[in-house]
Amino acid sequence: MDFISILSDAARGMFGPEAAIYALAAVGLNVHFGYTGLLNFGQVAFMLVGAYGVAVSVATWGLPLGVGVLIGIGCAVVLALVLGIPTLRLRGDYLAIATIAAGEILRYFYRSSYAQPLTGGVYGLRQFADGFYNLNPFTGTSYGFGAFTFSARSLWIMVVGWSLTVLCSLLVWLLIHAPWGRVLRAVREDELAARSLGKNVYGFKLQSLVLGGIIGALAGSLLAINVQSVQPDSYNPVVTFYLYAIVILGGASRIWGPVLGSVIFWFVVTFLDSFLRAATSSGLIPSSIIEGSDVGAVRFAFVGLGLMLLMIFKPAGILGNRKELRLDVR
Amino acid sequence: MSDEHSRPGDHRADDATVPAVPPADGNGAELTEQLDPGQLGEHDEVEEREEALEAAAAMKGSSAAAKSLEGVAAEPGSRKPDPILVADDVSRRFGGLKAVDVSHLEVQRGTITALIGPNGAGKSTFFNLVSGFDKPNTGTWSFKGTDLTGMSAYKIARLGMVRTFQLTKALMRLTTLENVMLGATGQRGEHFLPAIFKPSWSGQEADNEKRADELLERFKLTHMRDEFAGTMSGGQRKLLEMARAMMVRPSLIMLDEPMAGVNPALTQSLLGHIQALRDEGTTIVLVEHDMDVIMSISDWIICFAEGKVIAEGTPADIRSNQAVIDAYLGTSRALPADEKEPSP
Numbered sequence: 296m297d298f299i300s301i302l303s304d305a306a307r308g309m310f311g312p313e314a315a316i317y318a319l320a321a322v323g324l325n326v327h328f329g330y331t332g333l334l335n336f337g338q339v340a341f342m343l344v345g346a347y348g349v350a351v352s353v354a355t356w357g358l359p360l361g362v363g364v365l366i367g368i369g370c371a372v373v374l375a376l377v378l379g380i381p382t383l384r385l386r387g388d389y390l391a392i393a394t395i396a397a398g399e400i401l402r403y404f405y406r407s408s409y410a411q412p413l414t415g416g417v418y419g420l421r422q423f424a425d426g427f428y429n430l431n432p433f434t435g436t437s438y439g440f441g442a443f444t445f446s447a448r449s450l451w452i453m454v455v456g457w458s459l460t461v462l463c464s465l466l467v468w469l470l471i472h473a474p475w476g477r478v479l480r481a482v483r484e485d486e487l488a489a490r491s492l493g494k495n496v497y498g499f500k501l502q503s504l505v506l507g508g509i510i511g512a513l514a515g516s517l518l519a520i521n522v523q524s525v526q527p528d529s530y531n532p533v534v535t536f537y538l539y540a541i542v543i544l545g546g547a548s549r550i551w552g553p554v555l556g557s558v559i560f561w562f563v564v565t566f567l568d569s570f571l572r573a574a575t576s577s578g579l580i581p582s583s584i585i586e587g588s589d590v591g592a593v594r595f596a597f598v599g600l601g602l603m604l605l606m607i608f609k610p611a612g613i614l615g616n617r618k619e620l621r622l623d624v625r
Numbered sequence: 626m627s628d629e630h631s632r633p634g635d636h637r638a639d640d641a642t643v644p645a646v647p648p649a650d651g652n653g654a655e656l657t658e659q660l661d662p663g664q665l666g667e668h669d670e671v672e673e674r675e676e677a678l679e680a681a682a683a684m685k686g687s688s689a690a691a692k693s694l695e696g697v698a699a700e701p702g703s704r705k706p707d708p709i710l711v712a713d714d715v716s717r718r719f720g721g722l723k724a725v726d727v728s729h730l731e732v733q734r735g736t737i738t739a740l741i742g743p744n745g746a747g748k749s750t751f752f753n754l755v756s757g758f759d760k761p762n763t764g765t766w767s768f769k770g771t772d773l774t775g776m777s778a779y780k781i782a783r784l785g786m787v788r789t790f791q792l793t794k795a796l797m798r799l800t801t802l803e804n805v806m807l808g809a810t811g812q813r814g815e816h817f818l819p820a821i822f823k824p825s826w827s828g829q830e831a832d833n834e835k836r837a838d839e840l841l842e843r844f845k846l847t848h849m850r851d852e853f854a855g856t857m858s859g860g861q862r863k864l865l866e867m868a869r870a871m872m873v874r875p876s877l878i879m880l881d882e883p884m885a886g887v888n889p890a891l892t893q894s895l896l897g898h899i900q901a902l903r904d905e906g907t908t909i910v911l912v913e914h915d916m917d918v919i920m921s922i923s924d925w926i927i928c929f930a931e932g933k934v935i936a937e938g939t940p941a942d943i944r945s946n947q948a949v950i951d952a953y954l955g956t957s958r959a960l961p962a963d964e965k966e967p968s969p
């Protein structure tokens with residue numbers, strides 16, 4: 296077992312493109328869940344429309360990639376309105392049900408043979424992101440030191456991904472520290488009180504849903520660009536739950552919570568992956584306990600275990616304020 | 626706000642025990658300033674002066690309001706000379722129970738109007754209906770001449786009719802200051818795009834903060850300014866809710882049991898605040914169970930029972946009203962014990 300290579304795998308995982316993309320999507324979810332108290336269990340649906348916005352625009356319609364990103368954002372706005380307008384006047388659970396259903400409906404719709412001419416159905420679409428990689432300013436073969444290296448391609452998407460994450464976090468920071476964000480947090484605490492002070496609660500919830508949805512769609516576009524392909528089944532409900540894990544791990548309603556959460560989440564996941572693979576192949580863990588082919592599933596079982604421990608010992612997340620958390624127990 | 630507690634030479638540690646002097650002549654600030662501590666050596670003397678002033682102030686403040694109600698018939702649904710709130714045929718059913726069934730009700734502008742009645746009489750439900758938090762089965766009502774029927778709660782609040790809740794709603798994970806500042810209306814920074822550009826709202830925010838600090842001072846919450854509202858005691862939350870409602874600059878404020886759970890000394894100062902508000906021109910509708918409080922503070926009393934207005938009048942009228950005594954004052958203990966939970 297080579298611990299250096301396991302650790303450098305984990306270090307690559309924590310800063311890699313996936314970590315940036317999940318961080319970005321979690322920033323959007325944090326606007327919903329952390330700041331407004333909206334139970335959105337379908338953040339993956341926003342990622343899906345963002346991803347297919349790019350893929351369909353470029354691969355099917357031959358439009359420029361930038362236009363595709365804008366189309367993805369437009370789809371996210373429409374989705375947020377379609378989900379929000381009927382449910383946001385009702386109790387919080389209705390949005391939860393609607394969003395989880397919307398995610399699944401969209402996934403089945405995009406993979407249906409009916410939509411195949413546009414979306415490629417179950418096969419999805421590929422090779423639509425050349426427009427993005429043509430802009431890559433990095434030309435070397437690899438960047439980094441020792442085992443901690445990235446290809447020029449990965450580096451480019453990391454730079455874009457983390458920049459977007461930081462920009463969106465700053466935007467959220469500005470909004471949350473403005474009177475706008477104060478109303479949002481008031482809505483989270485008590486809708487009726489906010490309404491009794493003349494705040495249009497419904498309007499604020501809708502704005503929050505749209506904002507977080509757009510950020511989710513950006514993350515989705517980036518996810519599609521990263522792998523140069525879209526495939527409906529990679530947008531399943533589990534993604535949303537990973538995002539929740541990330542938000543809660545880092546600390547909900549903390550500006551940098553989703554970012555820190557994603558970094559740690561991907562460190563743990565890649566570390567476990569690498570470690571378990573090395574351990575099973577070297578025979579340290581006998582194959583009667585874990586087979587090499589089980590590693591993918593087992594690592595997420597550990598993630599679940601880790602989350603349970605976190606909830607017990609640090610329920611407010613890493614950046615969270617325990618004092619603040621205790622307040623809503625009453 | 627000027628208040629006695631900052632006066633040098635005042636040795637009482639807990640200013641909550643000092644009843645706030647209700648301002649007379651429609652201006653409290655002047656009055657308290659006249660009370661120069663330098664001229665008053667003796668502690669007792671101060672207290673005496675204060676008591677005298679308080680009594681005089683209460684007399685004068687309510688005398689203006691009382692005058693406006695002169696000649697109003699002490700009967701259910703009586704017409705007022707200058708009503709700010711008028712309700713007609715407002716009714717609300719919960720299943721087979723008619724919780725509210727008000728055929729006509731008017732609230733005179735610039736008065737303290739108390740709603741009394743046994744538990745479950747429909748007072749809170751009536752509040753919910755007129756403030757837009759619940760929809761009536763029938764009825765229309767208007768505020769300052771504007772028809773409010775079917776209007777959403779936040780629009781009603783913006784028009785200047787603000788209510789508090791019987792079960793307080795502190796915004797727990799907001800600080801006390803943020804709670805109060807939320808009440809300010811017309812905030813530019815509450816619009817999405819201006820919110821991003823701080824210079825577009827920071828001036829207004831500073832003004833609002835100043836006003837919020839004044840309100841906190843007035844409600845003796847300054848020491849809690851930067852604490853989460855969730856750390857407050859029940860009584861402090863009642864005060865916070867009033868301060869927050871005041872921040873909206875309402876012309877009519879509806880207080881649902883503002884004194885419940887507030888200690889007696891603070892109740893005195895709260896009463897002072899409420900009277901001061903009235904003297905500044907705010908109309909107050911108040912639900913309260915403490916008859917001493919009701920009788921001492923109200924200009925007009927409306928008594929509910931089983932959803933209906935059964936009596937109206939000045940405190941003197943109500944004290945001797947047989948229907949009220951039967952429904953509430955005298956035989957209230959004989960009412961069935963299975964009253965349902967009041968709604969917030």
Ligand SMILES: Nc1ncnc2c1ncn2[C@@H]1O[C@H](COP(=O)(O)OP(=O)(O)OP(=O)(O)O)[C@@H](O)[C@H]1O
Binds near residue numbers: 719722742743745747
């Ligand atoms: N949401 C509801 N569903 C069913 N019944 C309700 C509801 N809200 C109130 N009621 C009923 O309506 C009646 C009036 O209740 P309301 O809360 O208005 O009384 P109240 O006069 O405010 O009493 P209290 O002085 O105890 O606060 C009660 O009999 C109550 O049980």
Ligand SMILES: [Mg+2]
Binds near residue numbers: 748967
């Ligand atoms: Mg009540």
